[in-house]
Amino acid sequence: MPNFITVQDIINRKNGPKIVMLTAYDYPSAVLADQAGIDVILVGDSLANVVLGLKSTTDVGMPGMIHHAKAVRRAVKTALMAVDMPFDSVSAGIDEALVHCQTMVKETGCDAVKIEWCDGCLDIIRAVTAQNIPVIGHVGLTPQTAEQLGGFKVQGKDALSAKRIIQQAVAMELAGCFCLVLECIPSPLAKILTSKLRIPTIGIGAGHDCDGQVLVMHDILGMFSGFRPKFVKQYANCSAVISQAMTQFKNEVQSGHFPDESNEYQMNDNELKILLKDAEN
Numbered sequence: 001m002p003n004f005i006t007v008q009d010i011i012n013r014k015n016g017p018k019i020v021m022l023t024a025y026d027y028p029s030a031v032l033a034d035q036a037g038i039d040v041i042l043v044g045d046s047l048a049n050v051v052l053g054l055k056s057t058t059d060v061g062m063p064g065m066i067h068h069a070k071a072v073r074r075a076v077k078t079a080l081m082a083v084d085m086p087f088d089s090v091s092a093g094i095d096e097a098l099v100h101c102q103t104m105v106k107e108t109g110c111d112a113v114k115i116e117w118c119d120g121c122l123d124i125i126r127a128v129t130a131q132n133i134p135v136i137g138h139v140g141l142t143p144q145t146a147e148q149l150g151g152f153k154v155q156g157k158d159a160l161s162a163k164r165i166i167q168q169a170v171a172m173e174l175a176g177c178f179c180l181v182l183e184c185i186p187s188p189l190a191k192i193l194t195s196k197l198r199i200p201t202i203g204i205g206a207g208h209d210c211d212g213q214v215l216v217m218h219d220i221l222g223m224f225s226g227f228r229p230k231f232v233k234q235y236a237n238c239s240a241v242i243s244q245a246m247t248q249f250k251n252e253v254q255s256g257h258f259p260d261e262s263n264e265y266q267m268n269d270n271e272l273k274i275l276l277k278d279a280e281n
Contacts, residue, residue, distance in 0.1 A: 005039055005080040007112060007134045007178050013039075014200045019179075019212025021082075021202050022220075025051050025068045029217055030075035038079050040202075042114065042214065043069040045084040045144070050218045057143045058087040062100060069108035082112040082136055087144040090115055090124055097124045101133055114181070116142040117168050122175045129176030137172035139165050140206065141184035154205070156185040166193060173199050181214060182206040184231070205231030 013019050021040040024030040025047040033041050047068055048060035069083045089100035101113050101124075112134035115121055125135050140155045156162040166189075169180055179200040182190050187207025194201045194209050203210030215232060218224040222237040252258035267275070 004078060004111075007080065010040065010080060010200060011178055014198070014211055016211075019200055019202055021212060021214035023047075023214070023216045023218075024072050024075075025217075027071045027075045030072040033217065034076050034079050039212070040214075041072060041076055041079045041081050043072050043081070043083045043108075043110070044114075044216065045086055046216055050216060050224045057084075061086050061088050062103070066104065066107045069104070069110055073109045080111045081109075082114050083108060083110045084114045084116075087116075090118065090121065094120070094123050094127050098127045098131065101128045102131065105133055112136055112178070114138060116144050117172065118142065118145055122171055125172065125175040125177060135177050136179050136181060136202075137169070137175075137177035138181040138183065139168045139172065139185075140182050143183075152184075154184050154186065156189045162186070162189045165189065166196065169193050169197060173197050179211075182210060184229075205229060 010019060019039050020037075021042055022033050022038045023042050023044040023046060024033045025043060030041055043065065045057040045060050045065065047064070048054040048057045051068075052060065052064070054060060065083060065086050069081075073081060083104055085097075085101060085104065089104075090097040104110060104113055113128070114136040115125060115128075116138040125137070128135055141152065143152070156165045162185075165185060169182075172180060177199060179202060180193075180197065182193060182201050182203050184205040187209065190201065190203055190206035191209035194211060200211035202212040202214050204214045216224070219228065219232045220235045222234045222239050223242075225239065228234070249258065
C-alpha cells in the first residue's frame, strides 16, 4: 500500500526536495495527478473560472467546493489533499469560519484547508489550527480580494508593500500555518521570505527560490483558453488534441464510418432467425 504524504512530510521538505502542488477539481484529473506523484493536490477555488465558467473565485461557495472536493478525495491515494476555503466561508467572523472549516474536513476528508490573507484571517487560523485542522496560508496576490489590491497584478514591487507582505507571511506562520503559498510577487521578495520563514513556501509566479511550486492543471495542459499569466508554463496542448478527436468523431458519424462491426454487438444466428420470424408475424 502506498504511504500518504502527511503535513509533517511537507514541513520536512523545507530544505528539499522541492514540493510539487497541482490543482485538481474532479475524479479523473485527481487520479492522474496522484499517479504522477504530485505531493499536494489542491482543490482550488480557481475551479470557479476554469471549470464552472464564473468570473471570480468568490462566485463559488461551500456547496460547490465540497462537491468537487469529494470527487477528488475518492481519487487521491498518496498525495496530501488540500481545499481552498471559499471567500464567503471565512468572511463572516471567527465562529462561522471555524464551523465552515470543520464542515469542509468532515464532509470531504481533506487533509488541510487553505486560507488567503484577509482582514481577520489570523484569528481564524488560530481558531482552526487549535482544532487540529492544518492550514496552508496564502499571501501576495490573493484572488479572493484582488479588487482591493488593485486587480490581478504583481504585488510587493516597492519596498513598502514588500515589507507588508513579509509581515503578513510571518504573522501567518506564527498563527499556525504549516506552509505558505506566495503568489505573484517579485523573485527577490520570495527569496527573502523563503529564507526568513521556518515553514515551506510554495510559489506561483514567485520565482525559483521557493521551497515548491504550484500551478493550475488546466494551465499546464493547455485546456483553458482564458488569460494565461506570465508565470504559467504550458506542458501540453490538450485542447488541440481533444478538439481534433471531437471533430473526427463528428465526421465519422456523419460519414457512416462509426460505428463499424468492431464496435457492434451481434446475436447468435439461430436466435436471430427466431427473432426475425417472430417479427414477421
